[in-house]
Each structure stands twice: as C-alpha cells, then as structure tokens.
Amino acid sequence: METKTLRTMKQTKRGLLFQSEDIKVVFNEDATTENYLKSHFIEGESSFNLLFLLSPNINLQASDCGTQFKFTKNQYILHYSSSENRAELWTEDQEVLKYLQIQINYQYVFNLIDPDSNTESAEILKNMKNNNFIFLHKQTPPNMTVEMHMILKEISGYSKIGVMQKLFIEAKIIKLLILIFEQFNEKDIEEDLSKTPETIKKFLDENYHKNLKIEEISKIIGINQNKLRREFKEHYQTTIVDYISELRMLKAKKMIINKQIMIKEIAIECGYEYVQNFTRAFKKKFGVSPEKLRLG
Numbered sequence: 687m688e689t690k691t692l693r694t695m696k697q698t699k700r701g702l703l704f705q706s707e708d709i710k711v712v713f714n715e716d717a718t719t720e721n722y723l724k725s726h727f728i729e730g731e732s733s734f735n736l737l738f739l740l741s742p743n744i745n746l747q748a749s750d751c752g753t754q755f756k757f758t759k760n761q762y763i764l765h766y767s768s769s770e771n772r773a774e775l776w777t778e779d780q781e782v783l784k785y786l787q788i789q790i791n792y793q794y795v796f797n798l799i800d801p802d803s804n805t806e807s808a809e810i811l812k813n814m815k816n817n818n819f820i821f822l823h824k825q826t827p828p829n830m831t832v833e834m835h836m837i838l839k840e841i842s843g844y845s846k847i848g849v850m851q852k853l854f855i856e857a858k859i860i861k862l863l864i865l866i867f868e869q870f871n872e873k874d875i876e877e878d879l880s881k882t883p884e885t886i887k888k889f890l891d892e893n894y895h896k897n898l899k900i901e902e903i904s905k906i907i908g909i910n911q912n913k914l915r916r917e918f919k920e921h922y923q924t925t926i927v928d929y930i931s932e933l934r935m936l937k938a939k940k941m942i943i944n945k946q947i948m949i950k951e952i953a954i955e956c957g958y959e960y961v962q963n964f965t966r967a968f969k970k971k972f973g974v975s976p977e978k979l980r981l982g
Contacts, residue, residue, distance in 0.1 A: 703842060704855045708794035711855065713842055715740075715784040723783040724776040729767040732792040734814060736862065738762045738830060738838060741777065741784040748773040761827040762834070764819040764866060766792075786838055788859060798860070810867060819870060828869060837862055883921035886914060890926065894933040895957040900926065930957070935971045938964070942980050949976050 704711040710730075716723055729735045729748075737746075739757040746755045748765075749772045755763075777783050801808040813819060822828035830838075837858050844854055889907055903926070904911040918926050934956040941952045953964035968976045 704851060706852055706855075708791040709855060709859065710789040711786070711841060712789075713786045715782065717782050724774065725783055726772060726774050727787060729765070729771040729773065730789055730791075731767070731770045733767055734790045734792065734795055735765045735767060736762065736788040736790070736859075737765065738786045738788075738834075739784075740786060741782045743777055743779075744783065744785065745776050745778075746773060755827070757827055760830045760835070762830055763827055764814065764817075766815050766817055786842070788862070790859065813870075819866060822870065828866075831865060831869065834862060834865055837865075882909065882913075882917045886918045886926070887922065887929075890930060890933070894930045895937070895955060897957055897959055931967060931971070934958070935968065938968055938976070939972065939979075942976055945980060949980075952976065 701713065702710070703713050712727075714725060714727075716725060739759065739761050742759040744757045746757065775783060775785065795814065796811065799807045799811050801811040820827065841855060841858050844851060846854070885907060886903075886909070889903065898906075900911055900914065904914050907914065909917070915926060918924075918929070922929065924932075938952055938956045941947055941955065949965075950961050953961045956964065958964035958967070965975055968979075972979060
C-alpha cells in the first residue's frame with residue numbers, strides 16, 4: 687500500500703508494520719494543526735482489504751465505487767478489490783486521521799477457506815467477493831468489537847521479526863476474520879428471529895384447520911415450544927391456541943349460513959375432530975349453538 691498525505695503535518699506516524707507475499711499491514715496516523723486532512727491508499731489487484739477507522743468522522747471515496755462513505759470512530763469494512771483500486775480518505779474539522787489497513791491476497795483467503803470443501807465455505811467466500819461484509823445493518827458499517835481492538839493492539843505492538851512474526855500476524859488475521867464472520871452471522875440470526883412471529887402467523891393462517899398441537903407446530907417450524915408461545919404472544923397479544931380458535935370460528939360462522947353443509951362437515955373443515963368440541967367452542971364464542979344460529 688502506498689500512502690500520500692496532503693497538507694503540512696505537525697506529526698505523522700505511518701508505515702509498513704508487516705509484509706509477506708500474501709499479507710500487508712499498514713498503520714497510518716496523521717496529525718495537523720489545520721482542520722483538514724487527506725490521504726490516499728491503493729488496494730492491490732485481487733485482494734481483500736480490512737480497513738479499521740480509528741479516528742472520528744472519516745470520509746472515504748473509492749475509484750471503483752460511486753458512493754461516498756462516512757465512518758464514525760471504531761468502524762471497519764472488509765472490501766474485495768478485483769483490480770488495483772485507489773481510495774481517498776479525509777477528515778474535516780479533525781486533528782487526526784488514523785486507520786489501520788490489512789491487505790490479504792485473494793489466493794491466500796481462497797486456500798484458507800477452501801470453498802470446494804463445503805457449501806458454508808463457498809458461501810463465505812462468495813459473500814466476501816460480493817462485498818456483503820461492508821454493511822452490518824442496511825447502511826450501517828459494522829463496529830469493531832473489544833476483541834478486535836485487542837487484536838489490532840497486539841499486531842501493532844508485536845516486536846519480533848521473521849517466521850515468528852509471520853505466524854503471529856497470520857494467526858491474528860484469521861482470528862479477525864472469524865470475529866467478522868461471527869458478527870455477521872449474529873446479524874442474520876437476529877434478522878431471522880425478528881421474523882419469527884410473522885413466520886408463525888403465516889403457518890397458522892395456512893394450517894389452522896388441521897388438528898395440530900403446539901409440539902407439532904414447534905417441530906415443523908423448528909422453534910422451541912416456549913419460544914414459539916412467547917414470541918407470538920409478545921407480538922400479537924394473543925396466544926397461539928386463541929388465535930387458531932379465532933380463525934376457526936370466523937370460518938365456521940361464514941359456513942354456517944349455508945344450510946346445505948352439515949354441522950359435522952363444518953366441524954371437520956374447521957379442524958375439529960369431534961362435533962361436540964366444535965359446538966362447545968362455537969357457543970363460547972358467539973353465545974349460541976351452531977344449530978340455533980343457523981335457524982336464526
């Protein structure tokens with residue numbers, strides 16, 4: 687990576703912390719008495735670039751992207767560049783422009799993940815190449831975790847050189863990637879969980895006429911029974927049993943006006959195995975038996 691800083695600096699701390707055939711780690715910290723700082727860096731061809739923004743309000747503009755990003759302190763991105771790409775970083779009304787970049791050769795990541803070994807590995811590499819790890823929630827870049835901060839501190843403070851440094855840096859980068867994948871996996875789980883009540887409701891709307899018990903619904907949807915009950919009630923302010931009963935009664939009331947359909951047939955159609963159970967539920971809901979309502 688090449689870094690060129692514009693404007694006169696009061697203090698500059700930057701340089702190559704580590705470089706091998708596959709990995710390059712560069713730290714940059716520019717300080718000025720003026721209010722404006724600007725730097726350029728180059729992403730290598732076919733490389734993944736981890737960029738950790740360590741000072742507030744950093745703007746980024748990349749030559750391969752028409753969108754301008756603005757980062758708060760301690761955010762990061764994982765970006766794939768298929769060709770050599772120049773990016774520009776700048777701050778306004780700030781005294782420091784500080785960031786750390788880790789550039790990783792594509793083939794190194796390919797060999798590390800081994801996408802041919804299983805579908806999970808293939809999906810991870812696909813997401814990395816498609817730059818799906820840039821945003822955590824819609825338009826929000828991910829925040830660094832405490833553990834990520836600790837790893838960056840260890841990388842920048844490691845003093846040994848040679849093979850020990852290479853092994854140490856590679857181990858820390860692998861750990862960073864694991865933390866990133868875990869962070870985004872938690873996001874997917876959260877999004878799935880947020881849809882849980884709607885998933886349950888959709889299933890009930892389509893299957894309320896069947897004689898299903900809670901434990902059977904739990905197995906079919908793949909959600910623990912207690913969670914199933916809790917999520918649904920919190921979202922819709924009613925129990926699953928009461929909701930099923932409500933759907934059944936609404937259907938029964940529509941069908942009851944058709945005198946060509948026997949009460950027993952209506953009961954079966956609405957999910958009741960026994961007519962007496964249907965009659966009891968109907969009377970509790972509407973105050974009259976199905977027969978009396980039909981007779982008017």
